[in-house]
Each structure stands twice: as C-alpha cells, then as structure tokens.
Amino acid sequence: MLDVRRLRLLRDLSRLGTIAAVATAHTYTPSAVSQQLSALEREAGLPLLERTGRRVALTAAGRLLVQHAETVLAALEHTDAALAAARTGLTGELRIGAFPSAIRTLLTPALITLGEQHTALDLQLTELDPADVPAALLERRLDVGLTQDYDVVPLETGPGLSSVPLLDETVHLAVAAGSGIGTLRExxxxxxxxxxxxxxxxxxxxxxCDTAGFTPRARHRVDDFGTVLALVAAGQGVALVPQLATDRMPPGVRLLPLPTRRRTRIAYRTGTAAHPAVAAFIAALPPLI
Known part of the structure; x- marks a missing residue:
C-alpha cells in the first residue's frame, strides 16, 4: 500500500523541482524528504527518481505515479468534504488568502455575513499576493484563496487546484490630472x-509596458493601491491600477482605460468544492462579471 503522505511529497517534488524546496514547503529537513521518497520507491517497487549529483528528476514511473497521486489526493479531499457535510453546522477553521483591495471591498462584507450565519466557523484571513496563493493551497496553508491573471500574465496553477470566477475588470493607467499623458506609450x-x-x-x-515598447523607470515601489493613487495625485509618478482599487479615488487623478483585463477567481484544492465551509465562502462571494 502506498503512503499518502509520501505521494504528496512526490507530487510536490514534481511541482517545485528540488528536494530542498519540498523540505521548506513541509517544514522537513531535506534528509527526511529524501528518506520518505526512498521509502515510496520501495513501496512502488520501481525507481521513481533519477539522481545526478545533487539533482533529481522523475522517472517515467515517477511521472505516472504523480498523475495518479493527483487523483488519490482529490478523492481524499472529496471524502473529507463528504464527512464535513454529514456533521451538523459549520465548525472548524476556514483559512482564506486574499489581496488587500479585495479584502477591503469584497471580503469584509462576506466575512461579516459568514460570521453571523456560522458562529462556530473560525474564519482566518491572511493577506497574500495572488501569485503566492496556489502554492499556499497545495501546501495546505490555505483552504480557499483569491487568484488572479491578466491578459498579459496568464494564470498557470497546475494540477491539484480548481476555481470559480469572481471578478473581471478593466485595468487603468493612473496619471496626474494635468500631466497631458493620453496613452500608455506617452x-x-x-x-x-x-x-x-x-x-x-x-x-x-x-x-x-513591454508591449508598448519601453521598460518603466521605477520611482517608487508601493503595494497598497490607496498609497499609489495618492502618489499619482501628488505628481510623483504614474501607475497601473485595476478597477477594484479605484473605489477611493483622490482628487487630481485621471484614469485611462487600457485594452487589457484582470480576472480574479476563487481557488481551492480539487475535491473541496463540496466542503460546507468552502461552499459557504463561495456562496458569500457571488461572481461580479
């Protein structure tokens, strides 16, 4: 019988590429990860890894096992969701990852509603960049999270994750009102x-910017869109700002819509959509498309 925990390590090795990265993701030592993968090879009765010095790569059997591991892990998630649905009421933790502007505009009302409707559900929110959400879900540090992609930066979450659409929005170039700038190229x-x-x-x-033929010259590096817009209003530079972040526009900023879109999705591990807590979260955030 194959050990599920070892299957997860092999899947993560396929995703992350190195034993050191797998060890970091699981808070193990690299030696412990290597030992567990060696034990999995003995269980499988076939070589799963090819070792060249300090590097490892999956064999054909290893890649095949990873494909089946995704099915096994999704089935376990389905089973856990079914058991949770059999219980009375929503209890336990729901770990949520989201970016700041969505927390302020979309998540806060939803979390209030969920908290009032399901008082025994422990909602735990973490501010997280969308690029970091897929790994956090696969490493079981989150249960649900908001992912994003742009037309120019397609989303590549890989296997093991599923999602539903939440928001499709315009991206703007924010400039000072008197700047005279009318296009991205300008x-x-x-x-x-x-x-x-x-x-x-x-x-x-x-x-x-690359599609417009230039590399932007960084004057400030700021992640909070409220601060970004304040700096634009003060004539301190220009910036790209999605529609969601323009709910608190300071005077002195002009928005130029660009021919690109940003899409936000609610992501979760494959097999968990039917989990009552995950389903309740999705229901609390209806699509805004």
Missing part, C-alpha cells in the same frame, strides 16, 4: 510607481 518617460518585484501586479506592469 508614459514611457515618466517615473513609475511599481508594486514589489515578484508580485503579479509588478509582472503585469512590466509586460504591458
């Missing part, structure tokens, strides 16, 4: 207010 020489490197907003800005 902002090429401006100072830019960029999100932190590695965030989805930062990547999308670089991609969009």
């Amino acid at each position: 902002a090429a020489r401006s100072g830019w207010i960029l999100a932190g490197p590695g965030t989805l907003c930062h990547t999308a800005t670089l991609k969009l």
Whole structure:
C-alpha cells in the first residue's frame, strides 16, 4: 500500500523541482524528504527518481505515479468534504488568502455575513499576493484563496487546484490630472510607481509596458493601491491600477482605460468544492462579471 503522505511529497517534488524546496514547503529537513521518497520507491517497487549529483528528476514511473497521486489526493479531499457535510453546522477553521483591495471591498462584507450565519466557523484571513496563493493551497496553508491573471500574465496553477470566477475588470493607467499623458506609450518617460518585484501586479506592469515598447523607470515601489493613487495625485509618478482599487479615488487623478483585463477567481484544492465551509465562502462571494 502506498503512503499518502509520501505521494504528496512526490507530487510536490514534481511541482517545485528540488528536494530542498519540498523540505521548506513541509517544514522537513531535506534528509527526511529524501528518506520518505526512498521509502515510496520501495513501496512502488520501481525507481521513481533519477539522481545526478545533487539533482533529481522523475522517472517515467515517477511521472505516472504523480498523475495518479493527483487523483488519490482529490478523492481524499472529496471524502473529507463528504464527512464535513454529514456533521451538523459549520465548525472548524476556514483559512482564506486574499489581496488587500479585495479584502477591503469584497471580503469584509462576506466575512461579516459568514460570521453571523456560522458562529462556530473560525474564519482566518491572511493577506497574500495572488501569485503566492496556489502554492499556499497545495501546501495546505490555505483552504480557499483569491487568484488572479491578466491578459498579459496568464494564470498557470497546475494540477491539484480548481476555481470559480469572481471578478473581471478593466485595468487603468493612473496619471496626474494635468500631466497631458493620453496613452500608455506617452508614459514611457515618466517615473513609475511599481508594486514589489515578484508580485503579479509588478509582472503585469512590466509586460504591458513591454508591449508598448519601453521598460518603466521605477520611482517608487508601493503595494497598497490607496498609497499609489495618492502618489499619482501628488505628481510623483504614474501607475497601473485595476478597477477594484479605484473605489477611493483622490482628487487630481485621471484614469485611462487600457485594452487589457484582470480576472480574479476563487481557488481551492480539487475535491473541496463540496466542503460546507468552502461552499459557504463561495456562496458569500457571488461572481461580479
């Protein structure tokens, strides 16, 4: 019989690429991960890994087992959801990951409603960049989370996750009212207010500017859109801002709609959609498309 915990380690090795990364994700030592994978090889009766020095790669049997592991793990999630549905009332934890502007505009009302309707459900919210949500879900640090993609930055969550649409919105170029800028290309020489490197907003800005033929010159690096818009109003630079973040527009900012969209989805591990807590969260956030 194959050990489910070891199957999860093999799946994560396929996803993350190195034993060190798997060890970090599971708070194990690399040695412990290697030992567990060796034990899985003995259970399978076939070599699952090819070792070259410090590097490892999956064999054909290893890749096949990863495919079946996804099915096994999803079935276990389905089973857990069915057991949770058999209980009376919603209890336990629901760990949620979301980005700041969605927390302020979308999640706060939903969390209030869920808290009032299900007083025994422990809602735990973590502010998280959408780019980090898929890994947090697969590593079981979250139960649900908001993911995003832009036309220029497609979402690639990989196997093991499912999602439903939540929001489809316009992306704007925010400029100072008197700047005279009318197109993205005309902002090429401006100072830019960029999100932190590695965030989805930062990547999308670089991609969009690249399509316009320039690389933005970073003047400030700010992740909070309220601060971004205040800096734009003060003439401190230009920035890309999604529609969701424009609910508190300061005077002195002009928005130029761009021919690109940002999409937000509610993501969860495959097999958990029927879990009562996950289903209640999805129901509390109807699609805004």
